[in-house]
Amino acid sequence: MSTTMDQVVKKAKDSFGPIFDKSLHDLVRGIRSHKDDESKFINEAIDEIKQELKQENMSVKANAVNKLTYLQMLGYDISWSAFNIIEVMSSNKFTFKRIGYLAASQCFHEGTDVLMLTTNMIRKDLNSSSMYEAGLAMSGLSCFINADLARDLANDIMSLLSSTKPYIRKRAVLLLYKVFLNNPDALKPAFPRLREKLEDQDPGVQAAAVNVICELARRNPKNYLSLAPIFFRLMTSSTNNWVLIKIIKLFGALTPLEPRLGKKLIEPLTNLIHSTSAMSLLYECINTVIAVLVSISTGLPNHEASIQLCVQKLRILIEDSDQNLKYLGLLAMSKILQTHPKSVQAHNDLILQCLDDKDESIRLRALGLLSGMVSKKNLMEIVRKLMIHMHKSEGSHYRDELLSKIIGVCSQNDYQYIANFEWYVSILVELTRLEGTKHGGMISLQLLDVAVRVESIRQFACNQMAILLENAHVFILGSNSSSVAEVLYAAAWICGEFSSSLKEPEKTLEAMLNTKITSFPGHIQSVYYQNILKVITHIIISSENGGTVAKDLVSMAITKMSVFLSSGDVEAQERASVVLNILKVVLKLIEKSEFNPNELTVLFDGVLNPVASKAQRKVAIPNGLDLDAWINDPPSESEDETVPSNPYEYSKQGLFSDDQRENYYNASNLSSNTGDNSPRQYTELTSEELDKQRETRKQSEHLNPFYIKETKKSKSTAQTNVSSAILDSSDRSQPAMSKGTIPAGLQLVSSDQLYRQSKIDQENHRLKNKSKADSGSAKKGKKSTRKTDSAAADNVDENLYPAIKVTRGGELPEGATESGNEDNDEEKYVGKNKKYDPHRALNIDLSEPVHVVPPLAPALAVPEPISTVTEQLTTATTKTKKKKKTEKDEKPKSKSKRERTDYKQLSPGDEEDKRVASPTPLQPPAATSTIVETTVPKEKVKKKKPKGKESTTETLTSAPLVRDIMGDDDINPMSSSNQQANEPAIYKSIAESEHLLITSSITPSSSPAQLDVTFLLKNRTSSIINQIDVHVIDSMSSKLLNTTSPNHVSFPSISVFPHAEYYIHIYFAITAISFPQKLKTTLTYTINKPSSENSKETIEFKLDLPCSQYLIKKTIDSNAFADLMSSSTLTSQSHINIPSSSQDFPSILKILCQSYRFTVVDQIASAASLYSESVLGHPIALLLKSSNGIAIDGKSTEMHFLSNLLEEMKNFFK
């Protein structure tokens, strides 16, 4: 059958020619049937493809490219075919184009050099009439766009934003993000358009815009704070969960920057938490609520309630049978734990349960939560459970994780929760028997730390360590793959340092000398040698019969020590040699009977004190030392090298290796009396010399301010007694954990026993207390029993857990105090070393208006051009500020520039202040244009305030944008924002009722011949206002747009929260501009009173549309302006004169630019030409001359418009 089939295929191939070259299908089949020699087959296939690519026939080429795309997936480099791919992309057929773009999106990247050939082709495809072709081009671009394409195609992509097809708009919006990444300059001009898309009528486009802005804002959140109101609105109105999730995540990133935003969020978020059925949304809400609660730790009334709600909901997630929810629940729980450990502790049971989960990732998450779960009461229980897990668990990763968690949990806050240190030491000892752990160093460090910090445990620890030393061979056997041998470092050191606590020092010494020490790593050897000497010293001093004992001991030690001289480690060998030679000297002295044991103790004099981890940083920098200055030329950028702040972190790579040793010593200050005083190698020291050295050392100690001096410490009061009953107990069942087991019958104490013992103690206490209480209650009757019972329970706590003295924290240099938040330093360092992040370039302040610099004729350039809107705005801000706070004006001039920007960010302390202090472009600036103008007397300002209509005008700046959701709270917007990026919105109050204050602003809309009237509604009541309807009676020249019914625009989805503000937009189509208009407007709204009766209210007012509002800011260059003036198109002329007393020239110019939307074309000292256009495109040219007052000549094509406009100006300037 199959042979005949093949024949048929072959025949068909022959007859149909090139169409039947191998298709993708054949290639895949071929690869599947050549499992053994796949690469050979593929190489042959690639050769064939190369032949096919050479053919003229496009379908053959496309087919070949399609196959290449498949091979790319298998890991074959196909970049050599880039040119062919472009050929296929440029095909007219959709089928081939699609293949080409797919191949390009898989293998092109920003470095592909042929991309520069594609610009025009892609542009053509973007503008294709078929939306699918445009879609193809866009999804291709999203994969391989580079800086050049982003620059060249930005405009084409921008224009696609206004496509009629959502399919295209959606993609164009998303593609903008990639454009920004590759061409950061595009962000600012494009941003207003992107913002508009947040309110696109298509939900998909809206979602895309939210997506893009969230991505942008995530990296540079502070630049997007001003969008909070829009997002807030979307959050309360959108029903698309994807969008909601994105927005809520974004808010999580914004709240740390603006805590007051957080306060506003809590309520809607809690509502969502209550109402949503979508788990993903619920989860993100909880996450953001947590973020909010973290950023505002206090001052929120329902703070506790919100946490409780979160924790409860998380509990539901964790209890769910769905592992995913469980995992996420634990993840979120750990975030709460950081700030509100108590709330999490309530769910102790649940988290402990998760430790038994079958899923390792869930167990690890639960482990992470443990540190917050423990208390004095349950620590032993929890650790015991973890120990059991450790025995059961497979996979060293989880086991190591458990180990480090046990240590972390026990040691947190300087052993805050440990009531029984014998138990802890025995736990640590048991941990050393874990096979193949990487954390030997960590255990070792813990043992040292406990021994140093807890005086009362030393004896117990010493004896346990002695046992370890006696069984050191076990570690030699097992040390191949693990770092457990590290524990001997601690054992040797503890036995040496605290040798006075040793029960049988001789035996320990023997054990140390008899071990094959040289097979340990160098640093352990070194510690051994040093501590052998310590133990010898101790034995000699404590022995009654100094002479003979010492002689035997020392001579014995000398013979043994000489073996160690052959150590392979340099330092260990050196130490061995030093110790050996000291011993030889001692022996000589003993023989001469001149030996004084005290001379030996001098070597190890002094008490160890823990040093605080921050001590180094607290050392005051001496005068004249500049740590930041380079001593040599700075090296080139180094690799990431962050020193872990947590001492337990080093242990991962073997605690004592290389440079980390220094940290280790820093952490517990063990070096103070080991290395530095040892005599030099190979020199025999006489006692005199020793004395001398001692003197010099003391002197240098005295002179050295950083030396930690001995402090007299009160001996620990509470002693924890090791019950000998436990030690001698025959029931000493040690679970065998390691191959090399420590022989039974040794004195190692099992933690389990101690655990049981403590349980028994606990029980005894309870019984004792109970009997006490019982005897008490026998007299006092039932009622008091309960009381005493609970009181007794409290007592139990205290009695059970005697206060063991733990030397907490550590020593600091004189004068330094502990302070909490210094760890930030490290974060900074980490941040510094991050690799290049394209988002850094996108850190652009979007609230700053785009600089539209009206082109000035170079010859006429004036020293102080009033060029940008920004500057004028800031000037205004500064000035109004100055009126308020005259004391600020004393500042030197040089500073004023920076100050101004500061002002912009500052916002006044209260509502009142804000209104007055807001920039009011309509208000004539008080003085000349110079920015650095100093003190302006208050009266003068008052006089100059405009009279009439404007005097009652309340002007608001951008601040309300943020306030819009903030309600009445005074707030500091991080950056002041503007309604439109290139123009500040000016709000005039137009009407008010007892419920609502309406202010409005009129701006030309983005579409031609339209006006955008923005009403800012401020709710004065404490009820929600909604169902807002605007009714405007059309006039001859203006028509209301987007109406629901004639002359009606309603906003059903909008609800204005109590004392909040809200923007609504209505649009007018303008057909004629000649005359100013007053439109009769009616605004109806409903107040939702708490008493559930809704009342409908109406406000009537006249909406003022003066001629000046028909102007659009348009720039024109001076040549074009000259042409225009010389042509005879501007037929109408008009003229007004403003008396000089009222205004000076620069301020009039400024006002014309700001509130009348003119731009300066040319300016010389006392004359300027200005230009603007009406919404219908009529050009307007003005000439200002300052001579005996200000003369304004206007030219335009529209007579009435011009005269009305000038009339308006005249009235204004009066």
Next chain:
Amino acid sequence: MIKAILVFNNSAKPRLVKFFEHYPEEVQQRILRDTYQLVSKRDDNVCNFLEGGSILGDNDCRLIYRHYATLYFIFCVDSSESELGILDLIQVFVETLDKCFENVCELDLIFHADKVHYILQEICFGGMVLETNLNEVVARVDEQSKIEKQEAGISAAPAKAMTALKEMNLPQKIKDIKLPDLNLNLRF
């Protein structure tokens, strides 16, 4: 952001590889292998999230995956994505495949890797979620196939006949991908 979308089968054979950032081919293959190592040893009844660690270079990477019959669908995402949301997106993707291929199985993905890409292009765009509505996605994919068919016109007829002939030889396609119960946590 979604950084990468990988589909491979139980024996680590790639069926769809889509990276939204550029990696050289050998790195892509390494990432595939690493991901397979992480994912394949997990039981089916454990959670679908994994810390990806430094698998994609930087540390902000989580693997969110689903395992259907013989195939693993893995989305590598950063912290701006919602875990559960992505999980549902995978479901949407698989359901779309199921509709477009009419009861999808691994073989469909093997022989129509290009078509799978085209479907994905309707769902994800430059690492961002584009469309989550199943019907919308299917409609768009169908419309584009229609354009292709029109273009192919009569000239494609013999080619189709050929494929038909060749397919007669194939063992019956195993329709083994079972969609799990659609007890989704959220429905969009």
